[in-house]
Amino acid sequence: MGNSYNYIKYIKRVAFSNALDSIISLTILSFGISALVNLFKWLVFSANWSVVSLNLPLYLFGSFPGDQLWRPGLWISLFAIFSFITLWGPRWSWLRKSLPFLWVSYAPLGIFLLAGGFGLSAVESQNWGGLTLTILLTSCSAIVSLPLGIALALGRQSTLPVIKNLSSIYIDTMRSLPLIAVLFFGQLLIPLFLPVGLEINRVSRAIIAFTLFVSAYIAEDVRGGLQSMPKTQKEAGEVLGLHPFQITYLIILPQALRIALPSLTNQAVGLLQNTSLMAILGLVELLGVGRSILANPEFIGRYIEVYIWLAAIYWIVCTVMALIARHLEQQMTLDKKDF
Amino acid sequence: MPPIVKATNLTKSYSKGIFALDNVCISVEPGEVLVVMGPSGSGKSTLIRTFNGLESFDSGQLNILGITLEGHNNDERNIHRIRKRVGMVFQQFNLFPHLSIIENITLAPIKVQKKKKAEAEQNALLLLSQMGIESHARKYPSQLSGGEQQRVAIARALALKPELLLFDEPTSALDPERVNEVLDAMRKLAEQGMSMVVVTHEINFAKEVGDRVLFMDSGKVIETSTPDIFFLNAKHERSRKFLNQIKK
Amino acid sequence: MKISYNATAQLVIALIVILVVSILINNLTLNLIKTGLGFNFSWLFRPASFALAEHPLPYSPSDSYAWALFIGWLNSLKVIFYSLLLSTLIGTCFGLFRIGKNALLRLVSAGYIAIIRQTPLLLQLMFWYFVAILGIKKSIISPMGNLLSISNQGINLLGVTLSAEFTSLLLGLSVFTSAYIAEVIRGGINSVNKGQWESFRSLGLEESIGLYKIIIPQALPAILPGLTSQYLNLAKNSTLAIAVGYSDIYAINDTIINQTGRPIEAFIILLLSFLFLNLFISNGMEVLNSMVTRSTKL
Ligand SMILES: Nc1ncnc2c1ncn2[C@@H]1O[C@H](COP(=O)(O)OP(=O)(O)OP(=O)(O)O)[C@@H](O)[C@H]1O
Ligand SMILES: [Mg+2]
Numbered sequence: 001m002g003n004s005y006n007y008i009k010y011i012k013r014v015a016f017s018n019a020l021d022s023i024i025s026l027t028i029l030s031f032g033i034s035a036l037v038n039l040f041k042w043l044v045f046s047a048n049w050s051v052v053s054l055n056l057p058l059y060l061f062g063s064f065p066g067d068q069l070w071r072p073g074l075w076i077s078l079f080a081i082f083s084f085i086t087l088w089g090p091r092w093s094w095l096r097k098s099l100p101f102l103w104v105s106y107a108p109l110g111i112f113l114l115a116g117g118f119g120l121s122a123v124e125s126q127n128w129g130g131l132t133l134t135i136l137l138t139s140c141s142a143i144v145s146l147p148l149g150i151a152l153a154l155g156r157q158s159t160l161p162v163i164k165n166l167s168s169i170y171i172d173t174m175r176s177l178p179l180i181a182v183l184f185f186g187q188l189l190i191p192l193f194l195p196v197g198l199e200i201n202r203v204s205r206a207i208i209a210f211t212l213f214v215s216a217y218i219a220e221d222v223r224g225g226l227q228s229m230p231k232t233q234k235e236a237g238e239v240l241g242l243h244p245f246q247i248t249y250l251i252i253l254p255q256a257l258r259i260a261l262p263s264l265t266n267q268a269v270g271l272l273q274n275t276s277l278m279a280i281l282g283l284v285e286l287l288g289v290g291r292s293i294l295a296n297p298e299f300i301g302r303y304i305e306v307y308i309w310l311a312a313i314y315w316i317v318c319t320v321m322a323l324i325a326r327h328l329e330q331q332m333t334l335d336k337k338d339f
Numbered sequence: 340m341p342p343i344v345k346a347t348n349l350t351k352s353y354s355k356g357i358f359a360l361d362n363v364c365i366s367v368e369p370g371e372v373l374v375v376m377g378p379s380g381s382g383k384s385t386l387i388r389t390f391n392g393l394e395s396f397d398s399g400q401l402n403i404l405g406i407t408l409e410g411h412n413n414d415e416r417n418i419h420r421i422r423k424r425v426g427m428v429f430q431q432f433n434l435f436p437h438l439s440i441i442e443n444i445t446l447a448p449i450k451v452q453k454k455k456k457a458e459a460e461q462n463a464l465l466l467l468s469q470m471g472i473e474s475h476a477r478k479y480p481s482q483l484s485g486g487e488q489q490r491v492a493i494a495r496a497l498a499l500k501p502e503l504l505l506f507d508e509p510t511s512a513l514d515p516e517r518v519n520e521v522l523d524a525m526r527k528l529a530e531q532g533m534s535m536v537v538v539t540h541e542i543n544f545a546k547e548v549g550d551r552v553l554f555m556d557s558g559k560v561i562e563t564s565t566p567d568i569f570f571l572n573a574k575h576e577r578s579r580k581f582l583n584q585i586k587k
Numbered sequence: 588m589k590i591s592y593n594a595t596a597q598l599v600i601a602l603i604v605i606l607v608v609s610i611l612i613n614n615l616t617l618n619l620i621k622t623g624l625g626f627n628f629s630w631l632f633r634p635a636s637f638a639l640a641e642h643p644l645p646y647s648p649s650d651s652y653a654w655a656l657f658i659g660w661l662n663s664l665k666v667i668f669y670s671l672l673l674s675t676l677i678g679t680c681f682g683l684f685r686i687g688k689n690a691l692l693r694l695v696s697a698g699y700i701a702i703i704r705q706t707p708l709l710l711q712l713m714f715w716y717f718v719a720i721l722g723i724k725k726s727i728i729s730p731m732g733n734l735l736s737i738s739n740q741g742i743n744l745l746g747v748t749l750s751a752e753f754t755s756l757l758l759g760l761s762v763f764t765s766a767y768i769a770e771v772i773r774g775g776i777n778s779v780n781k782g783q784w785e786s787f788r789s790l791g792l793e794e795s796i797g798l799y800k801i802i803i804p805q806a807l808p809a810i811l812p813g814l815t816s817q818y819l820n821l822a823k824n825s826t827l828a829i830a831v832g833y834s835d836i837y838a839i840n841d842t843i844i845n846q847t848g849r850p851i852e853a854f855i856i857l858l859l860s861f862l863f864l865n866l867f868i869s870n871g872m873e874v875l876n877s878m879v880t881r882s883t884k885l
């Protein structure tokens with residue numbers, strides 16, 4: 001009795017405190033409920049999900065050879081498994097300790113599983129696609145651009161004018177360019193800059209372009225972390241007789257990275273979303289698969305179903321990434337009061 | 340034995356005409372505890388920070404543990420040699436927040452003196468128990484009180500087995516009831532014969548532990564006396580004024 | 588000793604960079620010789636010979652490539668400018684909803700931000716273009732009589748016609764950016780000391796007046812840098828125009844490369860365009876910033 005009375009008071013306070021408030025709340029409630037009902041009706045009764053269900057392997061693996069589907073399948077499942085262990089897995093310390101290693105090796109493992117070699121049959125990069133390719137582009141670019149970005153950030157903080165200026169010019173130029181231009185010219189120009197006769201596939205070119213682009217952004221995020229470090233930490237290292245390199249790697253960088261973690265997470269989520277740009281530059285990653293299915297006469301005009309389905313996948317993957325990052329943030333928190 | 344610190348006519352100014360150090364001459368003998376006092380901005384921090392090369396100076400001579408420091412453009416290796424033998428404790432503790440207490444203490448022994456991890460940890464635990472905080476070894480700095488953090492900072496400085504310890508207002512950032520636990524730890528060190536230069540406003544500590552008191556104002560050394568003389572019978576008007584102020 | 592070490596390090600780095608760059612340029616020249624393209628800008632003054640659906644200034648296919656690029660520039664500026672206004676408006680509303688008293692508005696705003704920020708812009712643009720605009724079945728929708736009519740040909744607002752391409756780009760960019768701006772606004776307002784809220788409430792000021800007179804002026808210094816970087820992102824993102832067929836600077840560059848096969852020169856032009864655009868936006872925001880700091884410092 002008293003409990004429900006409190007609820008009423010609470011609801012009154014947060015949504016019906018005065019006339020205007022009540023009008024707004026009622027409007028939202030009525031519109032919201034009718035929108036939800038209509039959406040539900042549409043999702044369940046009107047929408048024709050065959051465009052999704054008939055093409056499920058395409059969305060996940062692109063046109064990977066049918067008898068080899070276990071390879072991308074295994075790789076994607078590992079993503080789910082690693083995520084699950086990171087977020088909710090048991091607290092066995094050997095497992096926890098090997099997690100960073102597992103995540104770092106995830107991208108190279110993906111290249112091996114997709115491209116083949118060492119006993120696996122080779123699969124051309126033209127056949128890579130769907131969510132698999134999206135995650136491949138993201139993980140490979142991320143794993144290279146993080147160290148590169150850190151190096152650029154340290155370079156920009158350096159007292160040596162040559163290093164400082166070179167880093168600054170690179171970072172500022174890259175950050176002023178639109179990503180699509182970097183990717184497009186990456187496809188066109190990277191072959192021109194390679195030795196005559198050496199060719200690399202579109203996926204590698206895309207990864208190089210993404211890496212060049214993202215590392216400039218990572219550099220600025222890391223630099224923000226470096227700049228917010230108080231000078232006293234450096235001094236405390238100095239009076240202990242640590243070498244400047246040791247001070248950077250053991251004291252400054254770990255803390256700066258921890259501070260930069262939220263923005264680095266945003267970069268990672270942004271990177272995953274931005275791999276969709278390759279859909280208009282000739283790769284059939286997740287969005288590219290959607291486009292090619294929509295171009296198929298059998299499914300013409302099924303835009304809404306495809307887009308909602310794609311949005312849902314992107315949303316889920318991005319949210320999982322954000323959750324993992326938040327988890328990492330809590331693990332790395334400097335303010336370890338709750339132990 | 341030669342003095343541990345020998346400074347002659349040490350002079351430094353940050354901006355023209357205002358001296359942070361003005362012809363400072365002092366020496367610290369082995370095993371001596373020198374207490375440095377003076378009003379805010381008088382140059383106390385600047386002085387002791389020149390002793391381990393954290394600050395440069397404009398003119399004068401400085402010799403630490405037999406190594407001569409130049410005013411500017413010192414050879415990195417000389418500064419490094421001094422820092423390995425001189426420990427420092429800061430007002431704000433400056434522990435490394437991302438490392439546990441034991442990691443804070445063993446970092447330099449492992450990375451600078453290349454000691455084995457087990458040996459360094461054993462020594463760290465010994466130091467922590469001397470400081471009375473061995474139970475916190477696996478915690479992180481933010482889980483400790485200010486007084487405990489400052490004792491960790493002292494243990495961290497001691498881990499390199501320094502021949503001289505510098506303290507810059509080690510108790511100023513502490514709650515009043517926490518001050519004594521840190522001063523007691525410092526007192527024990529003095530009893531063991533550690534050479535120390537301590538910037539502090541703690542009169543009782545200066546009286547009981549200090550061998551000499553050095554009083555500074557506007558970058559100048561106004562007087563250097565034994566505690567008995569300084570606190571009862573200071574030679575200079577300026578010193579007496581200062582003492583009256585801090586006693587209030 | 589110290590100086591010589593630093594000098595050596597710099598020399599080594601400089602040499603490596605020079606070496607890498609010269610290898611790259613060497614490869615480039617070899618490749619250019621192989622393809623027989625060379626490097627020059629004289630093609631800029633040849634007739635473009637492609638049509639543009641939208642051009643704020645007179646344009647015909649017989650005009651030069653340079654003029655076509657300029658038209659592309661104007662088209663870019665147009666969509667950036669209007670998206671900037673619209674996204675700021677939407678973003679401010681959602682940012683304020685997010686911290687407001689009404690729990691339902693907070694919920695709606697949080698949902699909006701979560702959905703928009705966690706899905707790709709390109710997907711959203713395609714949605715606006717193919718579903719929201721081209722997907723309109725009824726020939727014309729006029730919710731406000733003659734003032735506003737919407738059809739799959741675009742929008743007619745107060746007699747001004749906006750093409751379907753422009754409209755979808757405008758909406759897509761604005762909605763996407765607004766979610767980020769909402770977060771910037773929320774962060775800025777949260778950065779103001781909580782005591783300020785209590786003190787204007789204790790003076791009996793109304794919420795809206797207090798927000799407008801007390802809180803927002805203090806939040807602005809924290810908001811403006813975030814806003815600047817969102818505007819810069821918006822300008823860069825506007826190049827996704829190519830996905831909906833709007834002729835902005837990048838899309839025209841793309842067409843020109845297809846016609847002339849001169850990616851390097853086109854890249855240089857695009858790079859310069861964007862360096863200029865960035866300078867323009869950041870300087871504009873700098874002026875705004877100094878105005879704000881001057882007015883809040885009194
Ligand atoms: N980095 C600096 N740049 C410019 N001036 C400085 C700097 N550090 C110190 N000073 C000036 O040098 C003088 C001496 O400063 P110092 O910090 O040594 O004083 P202090 O005696 O330690 O004071 P406190 O008791 O407040 O710590 C002061 O006038 C101070 O303003
Ligand atoms: Mg001081």
